[in-house]
Every structure is written in C-alpha cells, then in structure tokens.
Amino acid sequence: MTTASVAVIGGGVIGASVAYHLAARGWRDVVILDRGAGPGQGSTGRATGGYRAQYATPINVRLSLLSREKICRFEADTGVDPGYTPAGYLWLGSDEAEMRELREGQRIQRAEGLSEAVEVDPAEVGRLNPALAGDGIAGGVFCPTDGFISPLRLLEGYLAAGHRLGVRVEWATEATGFTIRSDGTVSAVLTSRGPIGVAAVVNAAGPWAAEVAGWAGVALPVTPLRRQVAVTTPCDLVSERMPMTIFAGDGFHLRVRDGRVLLLWPTPGVEGRPFDASVDPAWVERVTGIAHRRVPVLRGAEIDPAACWAGLYEMSPDRHAILGPAPGCPNLFLVNGSSGHGVMHSPALGQLLAEIMSDEKACSVDVRSLRPTRFAEGEPNPVSGLL
Ligand SMILES: Cc1cc2nc3c(=O)[nH]c(=O)nc-3n(C[C@H](O)[C@H](O)[C@H](O)COP(=O)(O)OP(=O)(O)OC[C@H]3O[C@@H](n4cnc5c(N)ncnc54)[C@H](O)[C@@H]3O)c2cc1C
Numbered sequence: 001m002t003t004a005s006v007a008v009i010g011g012g013v014i015g016a017s018v019a020y021h022l023a024a025r026g027w028r029d030v031v032i033l034d035r036g037a038g039p040g041q042g043s044t045g046r047a048t049g050g051y052r053a054q055y056a057t058p059i060n061v062r063l064s065l066l067s068r069e070k071i072c073r074f075e076a077d078t079g080v081d082p083g084y085t086p087a088g089y090l091w092l093g094s095d096e097a098e099m100r101e102l103r104e105g106q107r108i109q110r111a112e113g114l115s116e117a118v119e120v121d122p123a124e125v126g127r128l129n130p131a132l133a134g135d136g137i138a139g140g141v142f143c144p145t146d147g148f149i150s151p152l153r154l155l156e157g158y159l160a161a162g163h164r165l166g167v168r169v170e171w172a173t174e175a176t177g178f179t180i181r182s183d184g185t186v187s188a189v190l191t192s193r194g195p196i197g198v199a200a201v202v203n204a205a206g207p208w209a210a211e212v213a214g215w216a217g218v219a220l221p222v223t224p225l226r227r228q229v230a231v232t233t234p235c236d237l238v239s240e241r242m243p244m245t246i247f248a249g250d251g252f253h254l255r256v257r258d259g260r261v262l263l264l265w266p267t268p269g270v271e272g273r274p275f276d277a278s279v280d281p282a283w284v285e286r287v288t289g290i291a292h293r294r295v296p297v298l299r300g301a302e303i304d305p306a307a308c309w310a311g312l313y314e315m316s317p318d319r320h321a322i323l324g325p326a327p328g329c330p331n332l333f334l335v336n337g338s339s340g341h342g343v344m345h346s347p348a349l350g351q352l353l354a355e356i357m358s359d360e361k362a363c364s365v366d367v368r369s370l371r372p373t374r375f376a377e378g379e380p381n382p383v384s385g386l387l
Helices: 013-024 058-072 074-078 096-111 122-128 151-164 206-214 281-294 296-300 342-359
Strands: 002-009 030-033 089-093 118-120 139-143 168-170 175-180 186-191 196-203 223-231 244-247 253-257 260-264 309-315 322-326 329-336
Touching: 002 013, 013 030, 013 151, 013 196, 013 329, 013 342, 058 074, 058 096, 058 342, 074 151, 089 096, 089 122, 096 118, 096 139, 118 122, 122 139, 151 168, 151 342, 186 329, 196 206, 196 342, 206 223, 206 309, 206 329, 223 281, 260 281, 281 296, 322 342, 329 342
Parallel strands: 002 030, 002 196, 030 168, 089 244, 196 329
Antiparallel strands: 089 139, 118 139, 175 186, 186 196, 223 260, 223 309, 244 253, 253 260, 322 329
C-alpha cells in the first residue's frame, strides 16, 4: 500500500492552499487527490472571482483581511499573479431598513480594522456606477479595496508552489471511502487507484464534502446550492473597472469580466436534484429583465447563451466556513462550507488549517467561531440578511 503523511481530498483552490501551506510549514509527503482530469473541474473553475472584506461578522472580515494580505504578496510567494484588481464592491440599499443593515455591517468592519469602507449617498452611487438607473436606491456602502481576483490563477499558484515544495497531485483519482481504526481515526483513504495509508486526511471536497465526512461517520452539514451566471457577448457598454455592484435586497449583482458583463441573481437550486448545475433559460430571461430595468444601457447588450454557466456553492447552515478536526475523528480535518466565499478566503483558510494541524491551534486568527462543533453546541454564527 502507498502511504502519505496527509491526503488532501479535493484539488480545488482550498485543497491546493492547504497542501501548499502544510508543505511551507515543513510537512512532507503531502498528496492531493482529485477525481477531475485536471485543475479547476469543481466550483473553483466556476467562480466569478469577487473579493470583498465587507461582511457582517468579525470572523468573515478577519478572513478577508488575512486573505488580502496574502493575495498582495501572492506573486512573491508562488510566482503567479493572482489578478487582484481593487475595483471596489458597491452595495446598494433600497430603503432605510436595508441601509441600517449595511451600516451595522460597517460598524463591525471598522471594529476589525477595515477603515476604508464608507457609506455613500445616491449622488455618490451615481458617480461610482454611472450606468445605474438610480431610481429606488436609498444609498449604499462602498469599499475601494474590495474587487476582483482570478480563481484559476490562485489555484495555479498554490499548485505550482506546492509542487516545488514536494506536494504530489493525483488527478483522475477518486476517493471512495476510508478504513477506520477502532479509535475512530482514519488509517487509509480508499481510492479508484488503490488504498493510501495516511497519518491525516483533509476534507477539501467543496460541495461534495458531506459524502467524504460521512465515510468517517461524521455528519457534516454542507449542501450544494446552484448559482447561475448570465453572460453577455463582448461589449463596452459598461466599464471593466465598474465596481462589483450588488442590490442588497435581492442579491442581484453584476460585474464585467474579460469584456463581457456577468449577471447574477440568487435563486434556490433545482428541486430534488441538488447537484444539478445546468443553466435554466427561464432564469436567464428573468435576470436579463432585472438588468435592463436597473442598468438601462444593458438593453443594448446581447446574452450569449453558450457563455452562460452555473456551478455549486458549498453551503453551511450559518454560511460560514467549518474549520478544524472532525468531531469523533481527530485526524480528519475539515475545511468546508465557505458558502460561496471559498476562493477569496482560500489563502486564509489554507494557512489557518496548516496552523491547526501543526500546532493544534490557529495563531493568526481566532477561529473558534468556525469550529465544527458549533452547530451541535447551538452556537452558530449570525446570518446577515444582506452582506
Ligand atoms: C457561480 C459561482 C460564483 C462564485 N463566485 C465566487 C466569488 O466571486 N468569490 C469567491 O470567493 N467564491 C465564489 N464562488 C464560490 C467558490 O467557487 C467556492 O467557494 C470555492 O471554489 C470552493 O473551493 P473548494 O476547493 O472547496 O471546492 P472545489 O473547487 O469544488 O474543489 C473540490 C474538489 O474536490 C474534488 N472532489 C470531490 N469529491 C471527491 C472525491 N470523492 N474524490 C476525489 N476528488 C473529489 C472535486 O473534483 C473538486 O475539484 C462562486 C461559486 C460559483 C458556483
């Protein structure tokens, strides 16, 4: 039987970040297993690449700030430019109740050290994004250091830097189960290419993480949620530097990427088929109608059906990551449930899990609020309606 000190199940941006950070801390014999034929076959390849620190809980702000620090030195650390473009995130409130929630978010952000996020009035909203129709906007919040990153370049950087430090990646290798010792720990990962004896396992299986945890008898509350993206043909109707613009009330948001406008609007997934990641043409029609009303200049743009795509978020019950050893299986480490924020938080989560696995405790950030046992203990994080 082949062996590894750590098998990381999942070679998306989170698994790659964990493997790199373990190797950078001196771990040897780390292997990433992924059933995809190559990088980016999971959610990471479907992400639009937004980065923000404007969140409504201290822990999410801290994860973003640590990630930003690491994104700013990513090229020096890994040799790959992560494409950080601080075009800003502009959140729009339609009434006083929404503005109150956005302001409450800013209070938390400031307390965590995000001083550059500001409240903006409707006139300033119009200056920041002149393409907006403007009616029904009571104001907004804006953070100029939020913006965009490239999900696939982050993944490429962590894989390349991990490789230089000795991390092995086995593509086209499906993990299918665990061999469990009598004390509940994992002794081997069973794969489509044979078993691998391990000292520790990292569950980085994105939206598929609950199944992996189940092999160790661990009930991991992570569920997939379809997210669709409507894409225009290339056009210059709105600027590539337009901030990510989000209507807080219903989550409709848009940005420009590679010369095309991306339109997003959250809806429930397909009933009875949670892993279905197809694009629904009726949804495309509805989101296009919303865009035409709120960003009238887009009436001149055409949707490119072949370019539209969908993927899966990996939702946890409180929409926060689940980080640390699995309850009842101390050598299975969870880094799951980022709930659609996994690309931007991958630099921080990889470092923090490597700290936990090396020293039994994360030292860069207090991650108690992400502990896997919080749901059973009745202490989930608060879920903001907007941010
Ligand atoms: C439309 C859309 C837009 C998004 N936009 C953003 C954004 O703007 N910013 C942001 O931060 N995040 C965004 N996300 C969320 C982001 O994509 C995820 O949070 C992130 O990619 C999770 O990374 P991961 O490595 O955990 O998952 P993945 O990239 O899905 O990696 C998991 C890997 O595990 C592998 N795997 C699963 N089971 C097994 C098994 N049994 N054996 C072997 N391999 C296995 C899969 O093949 C996959 O490669 C978006 C997601 C979608 C769908």
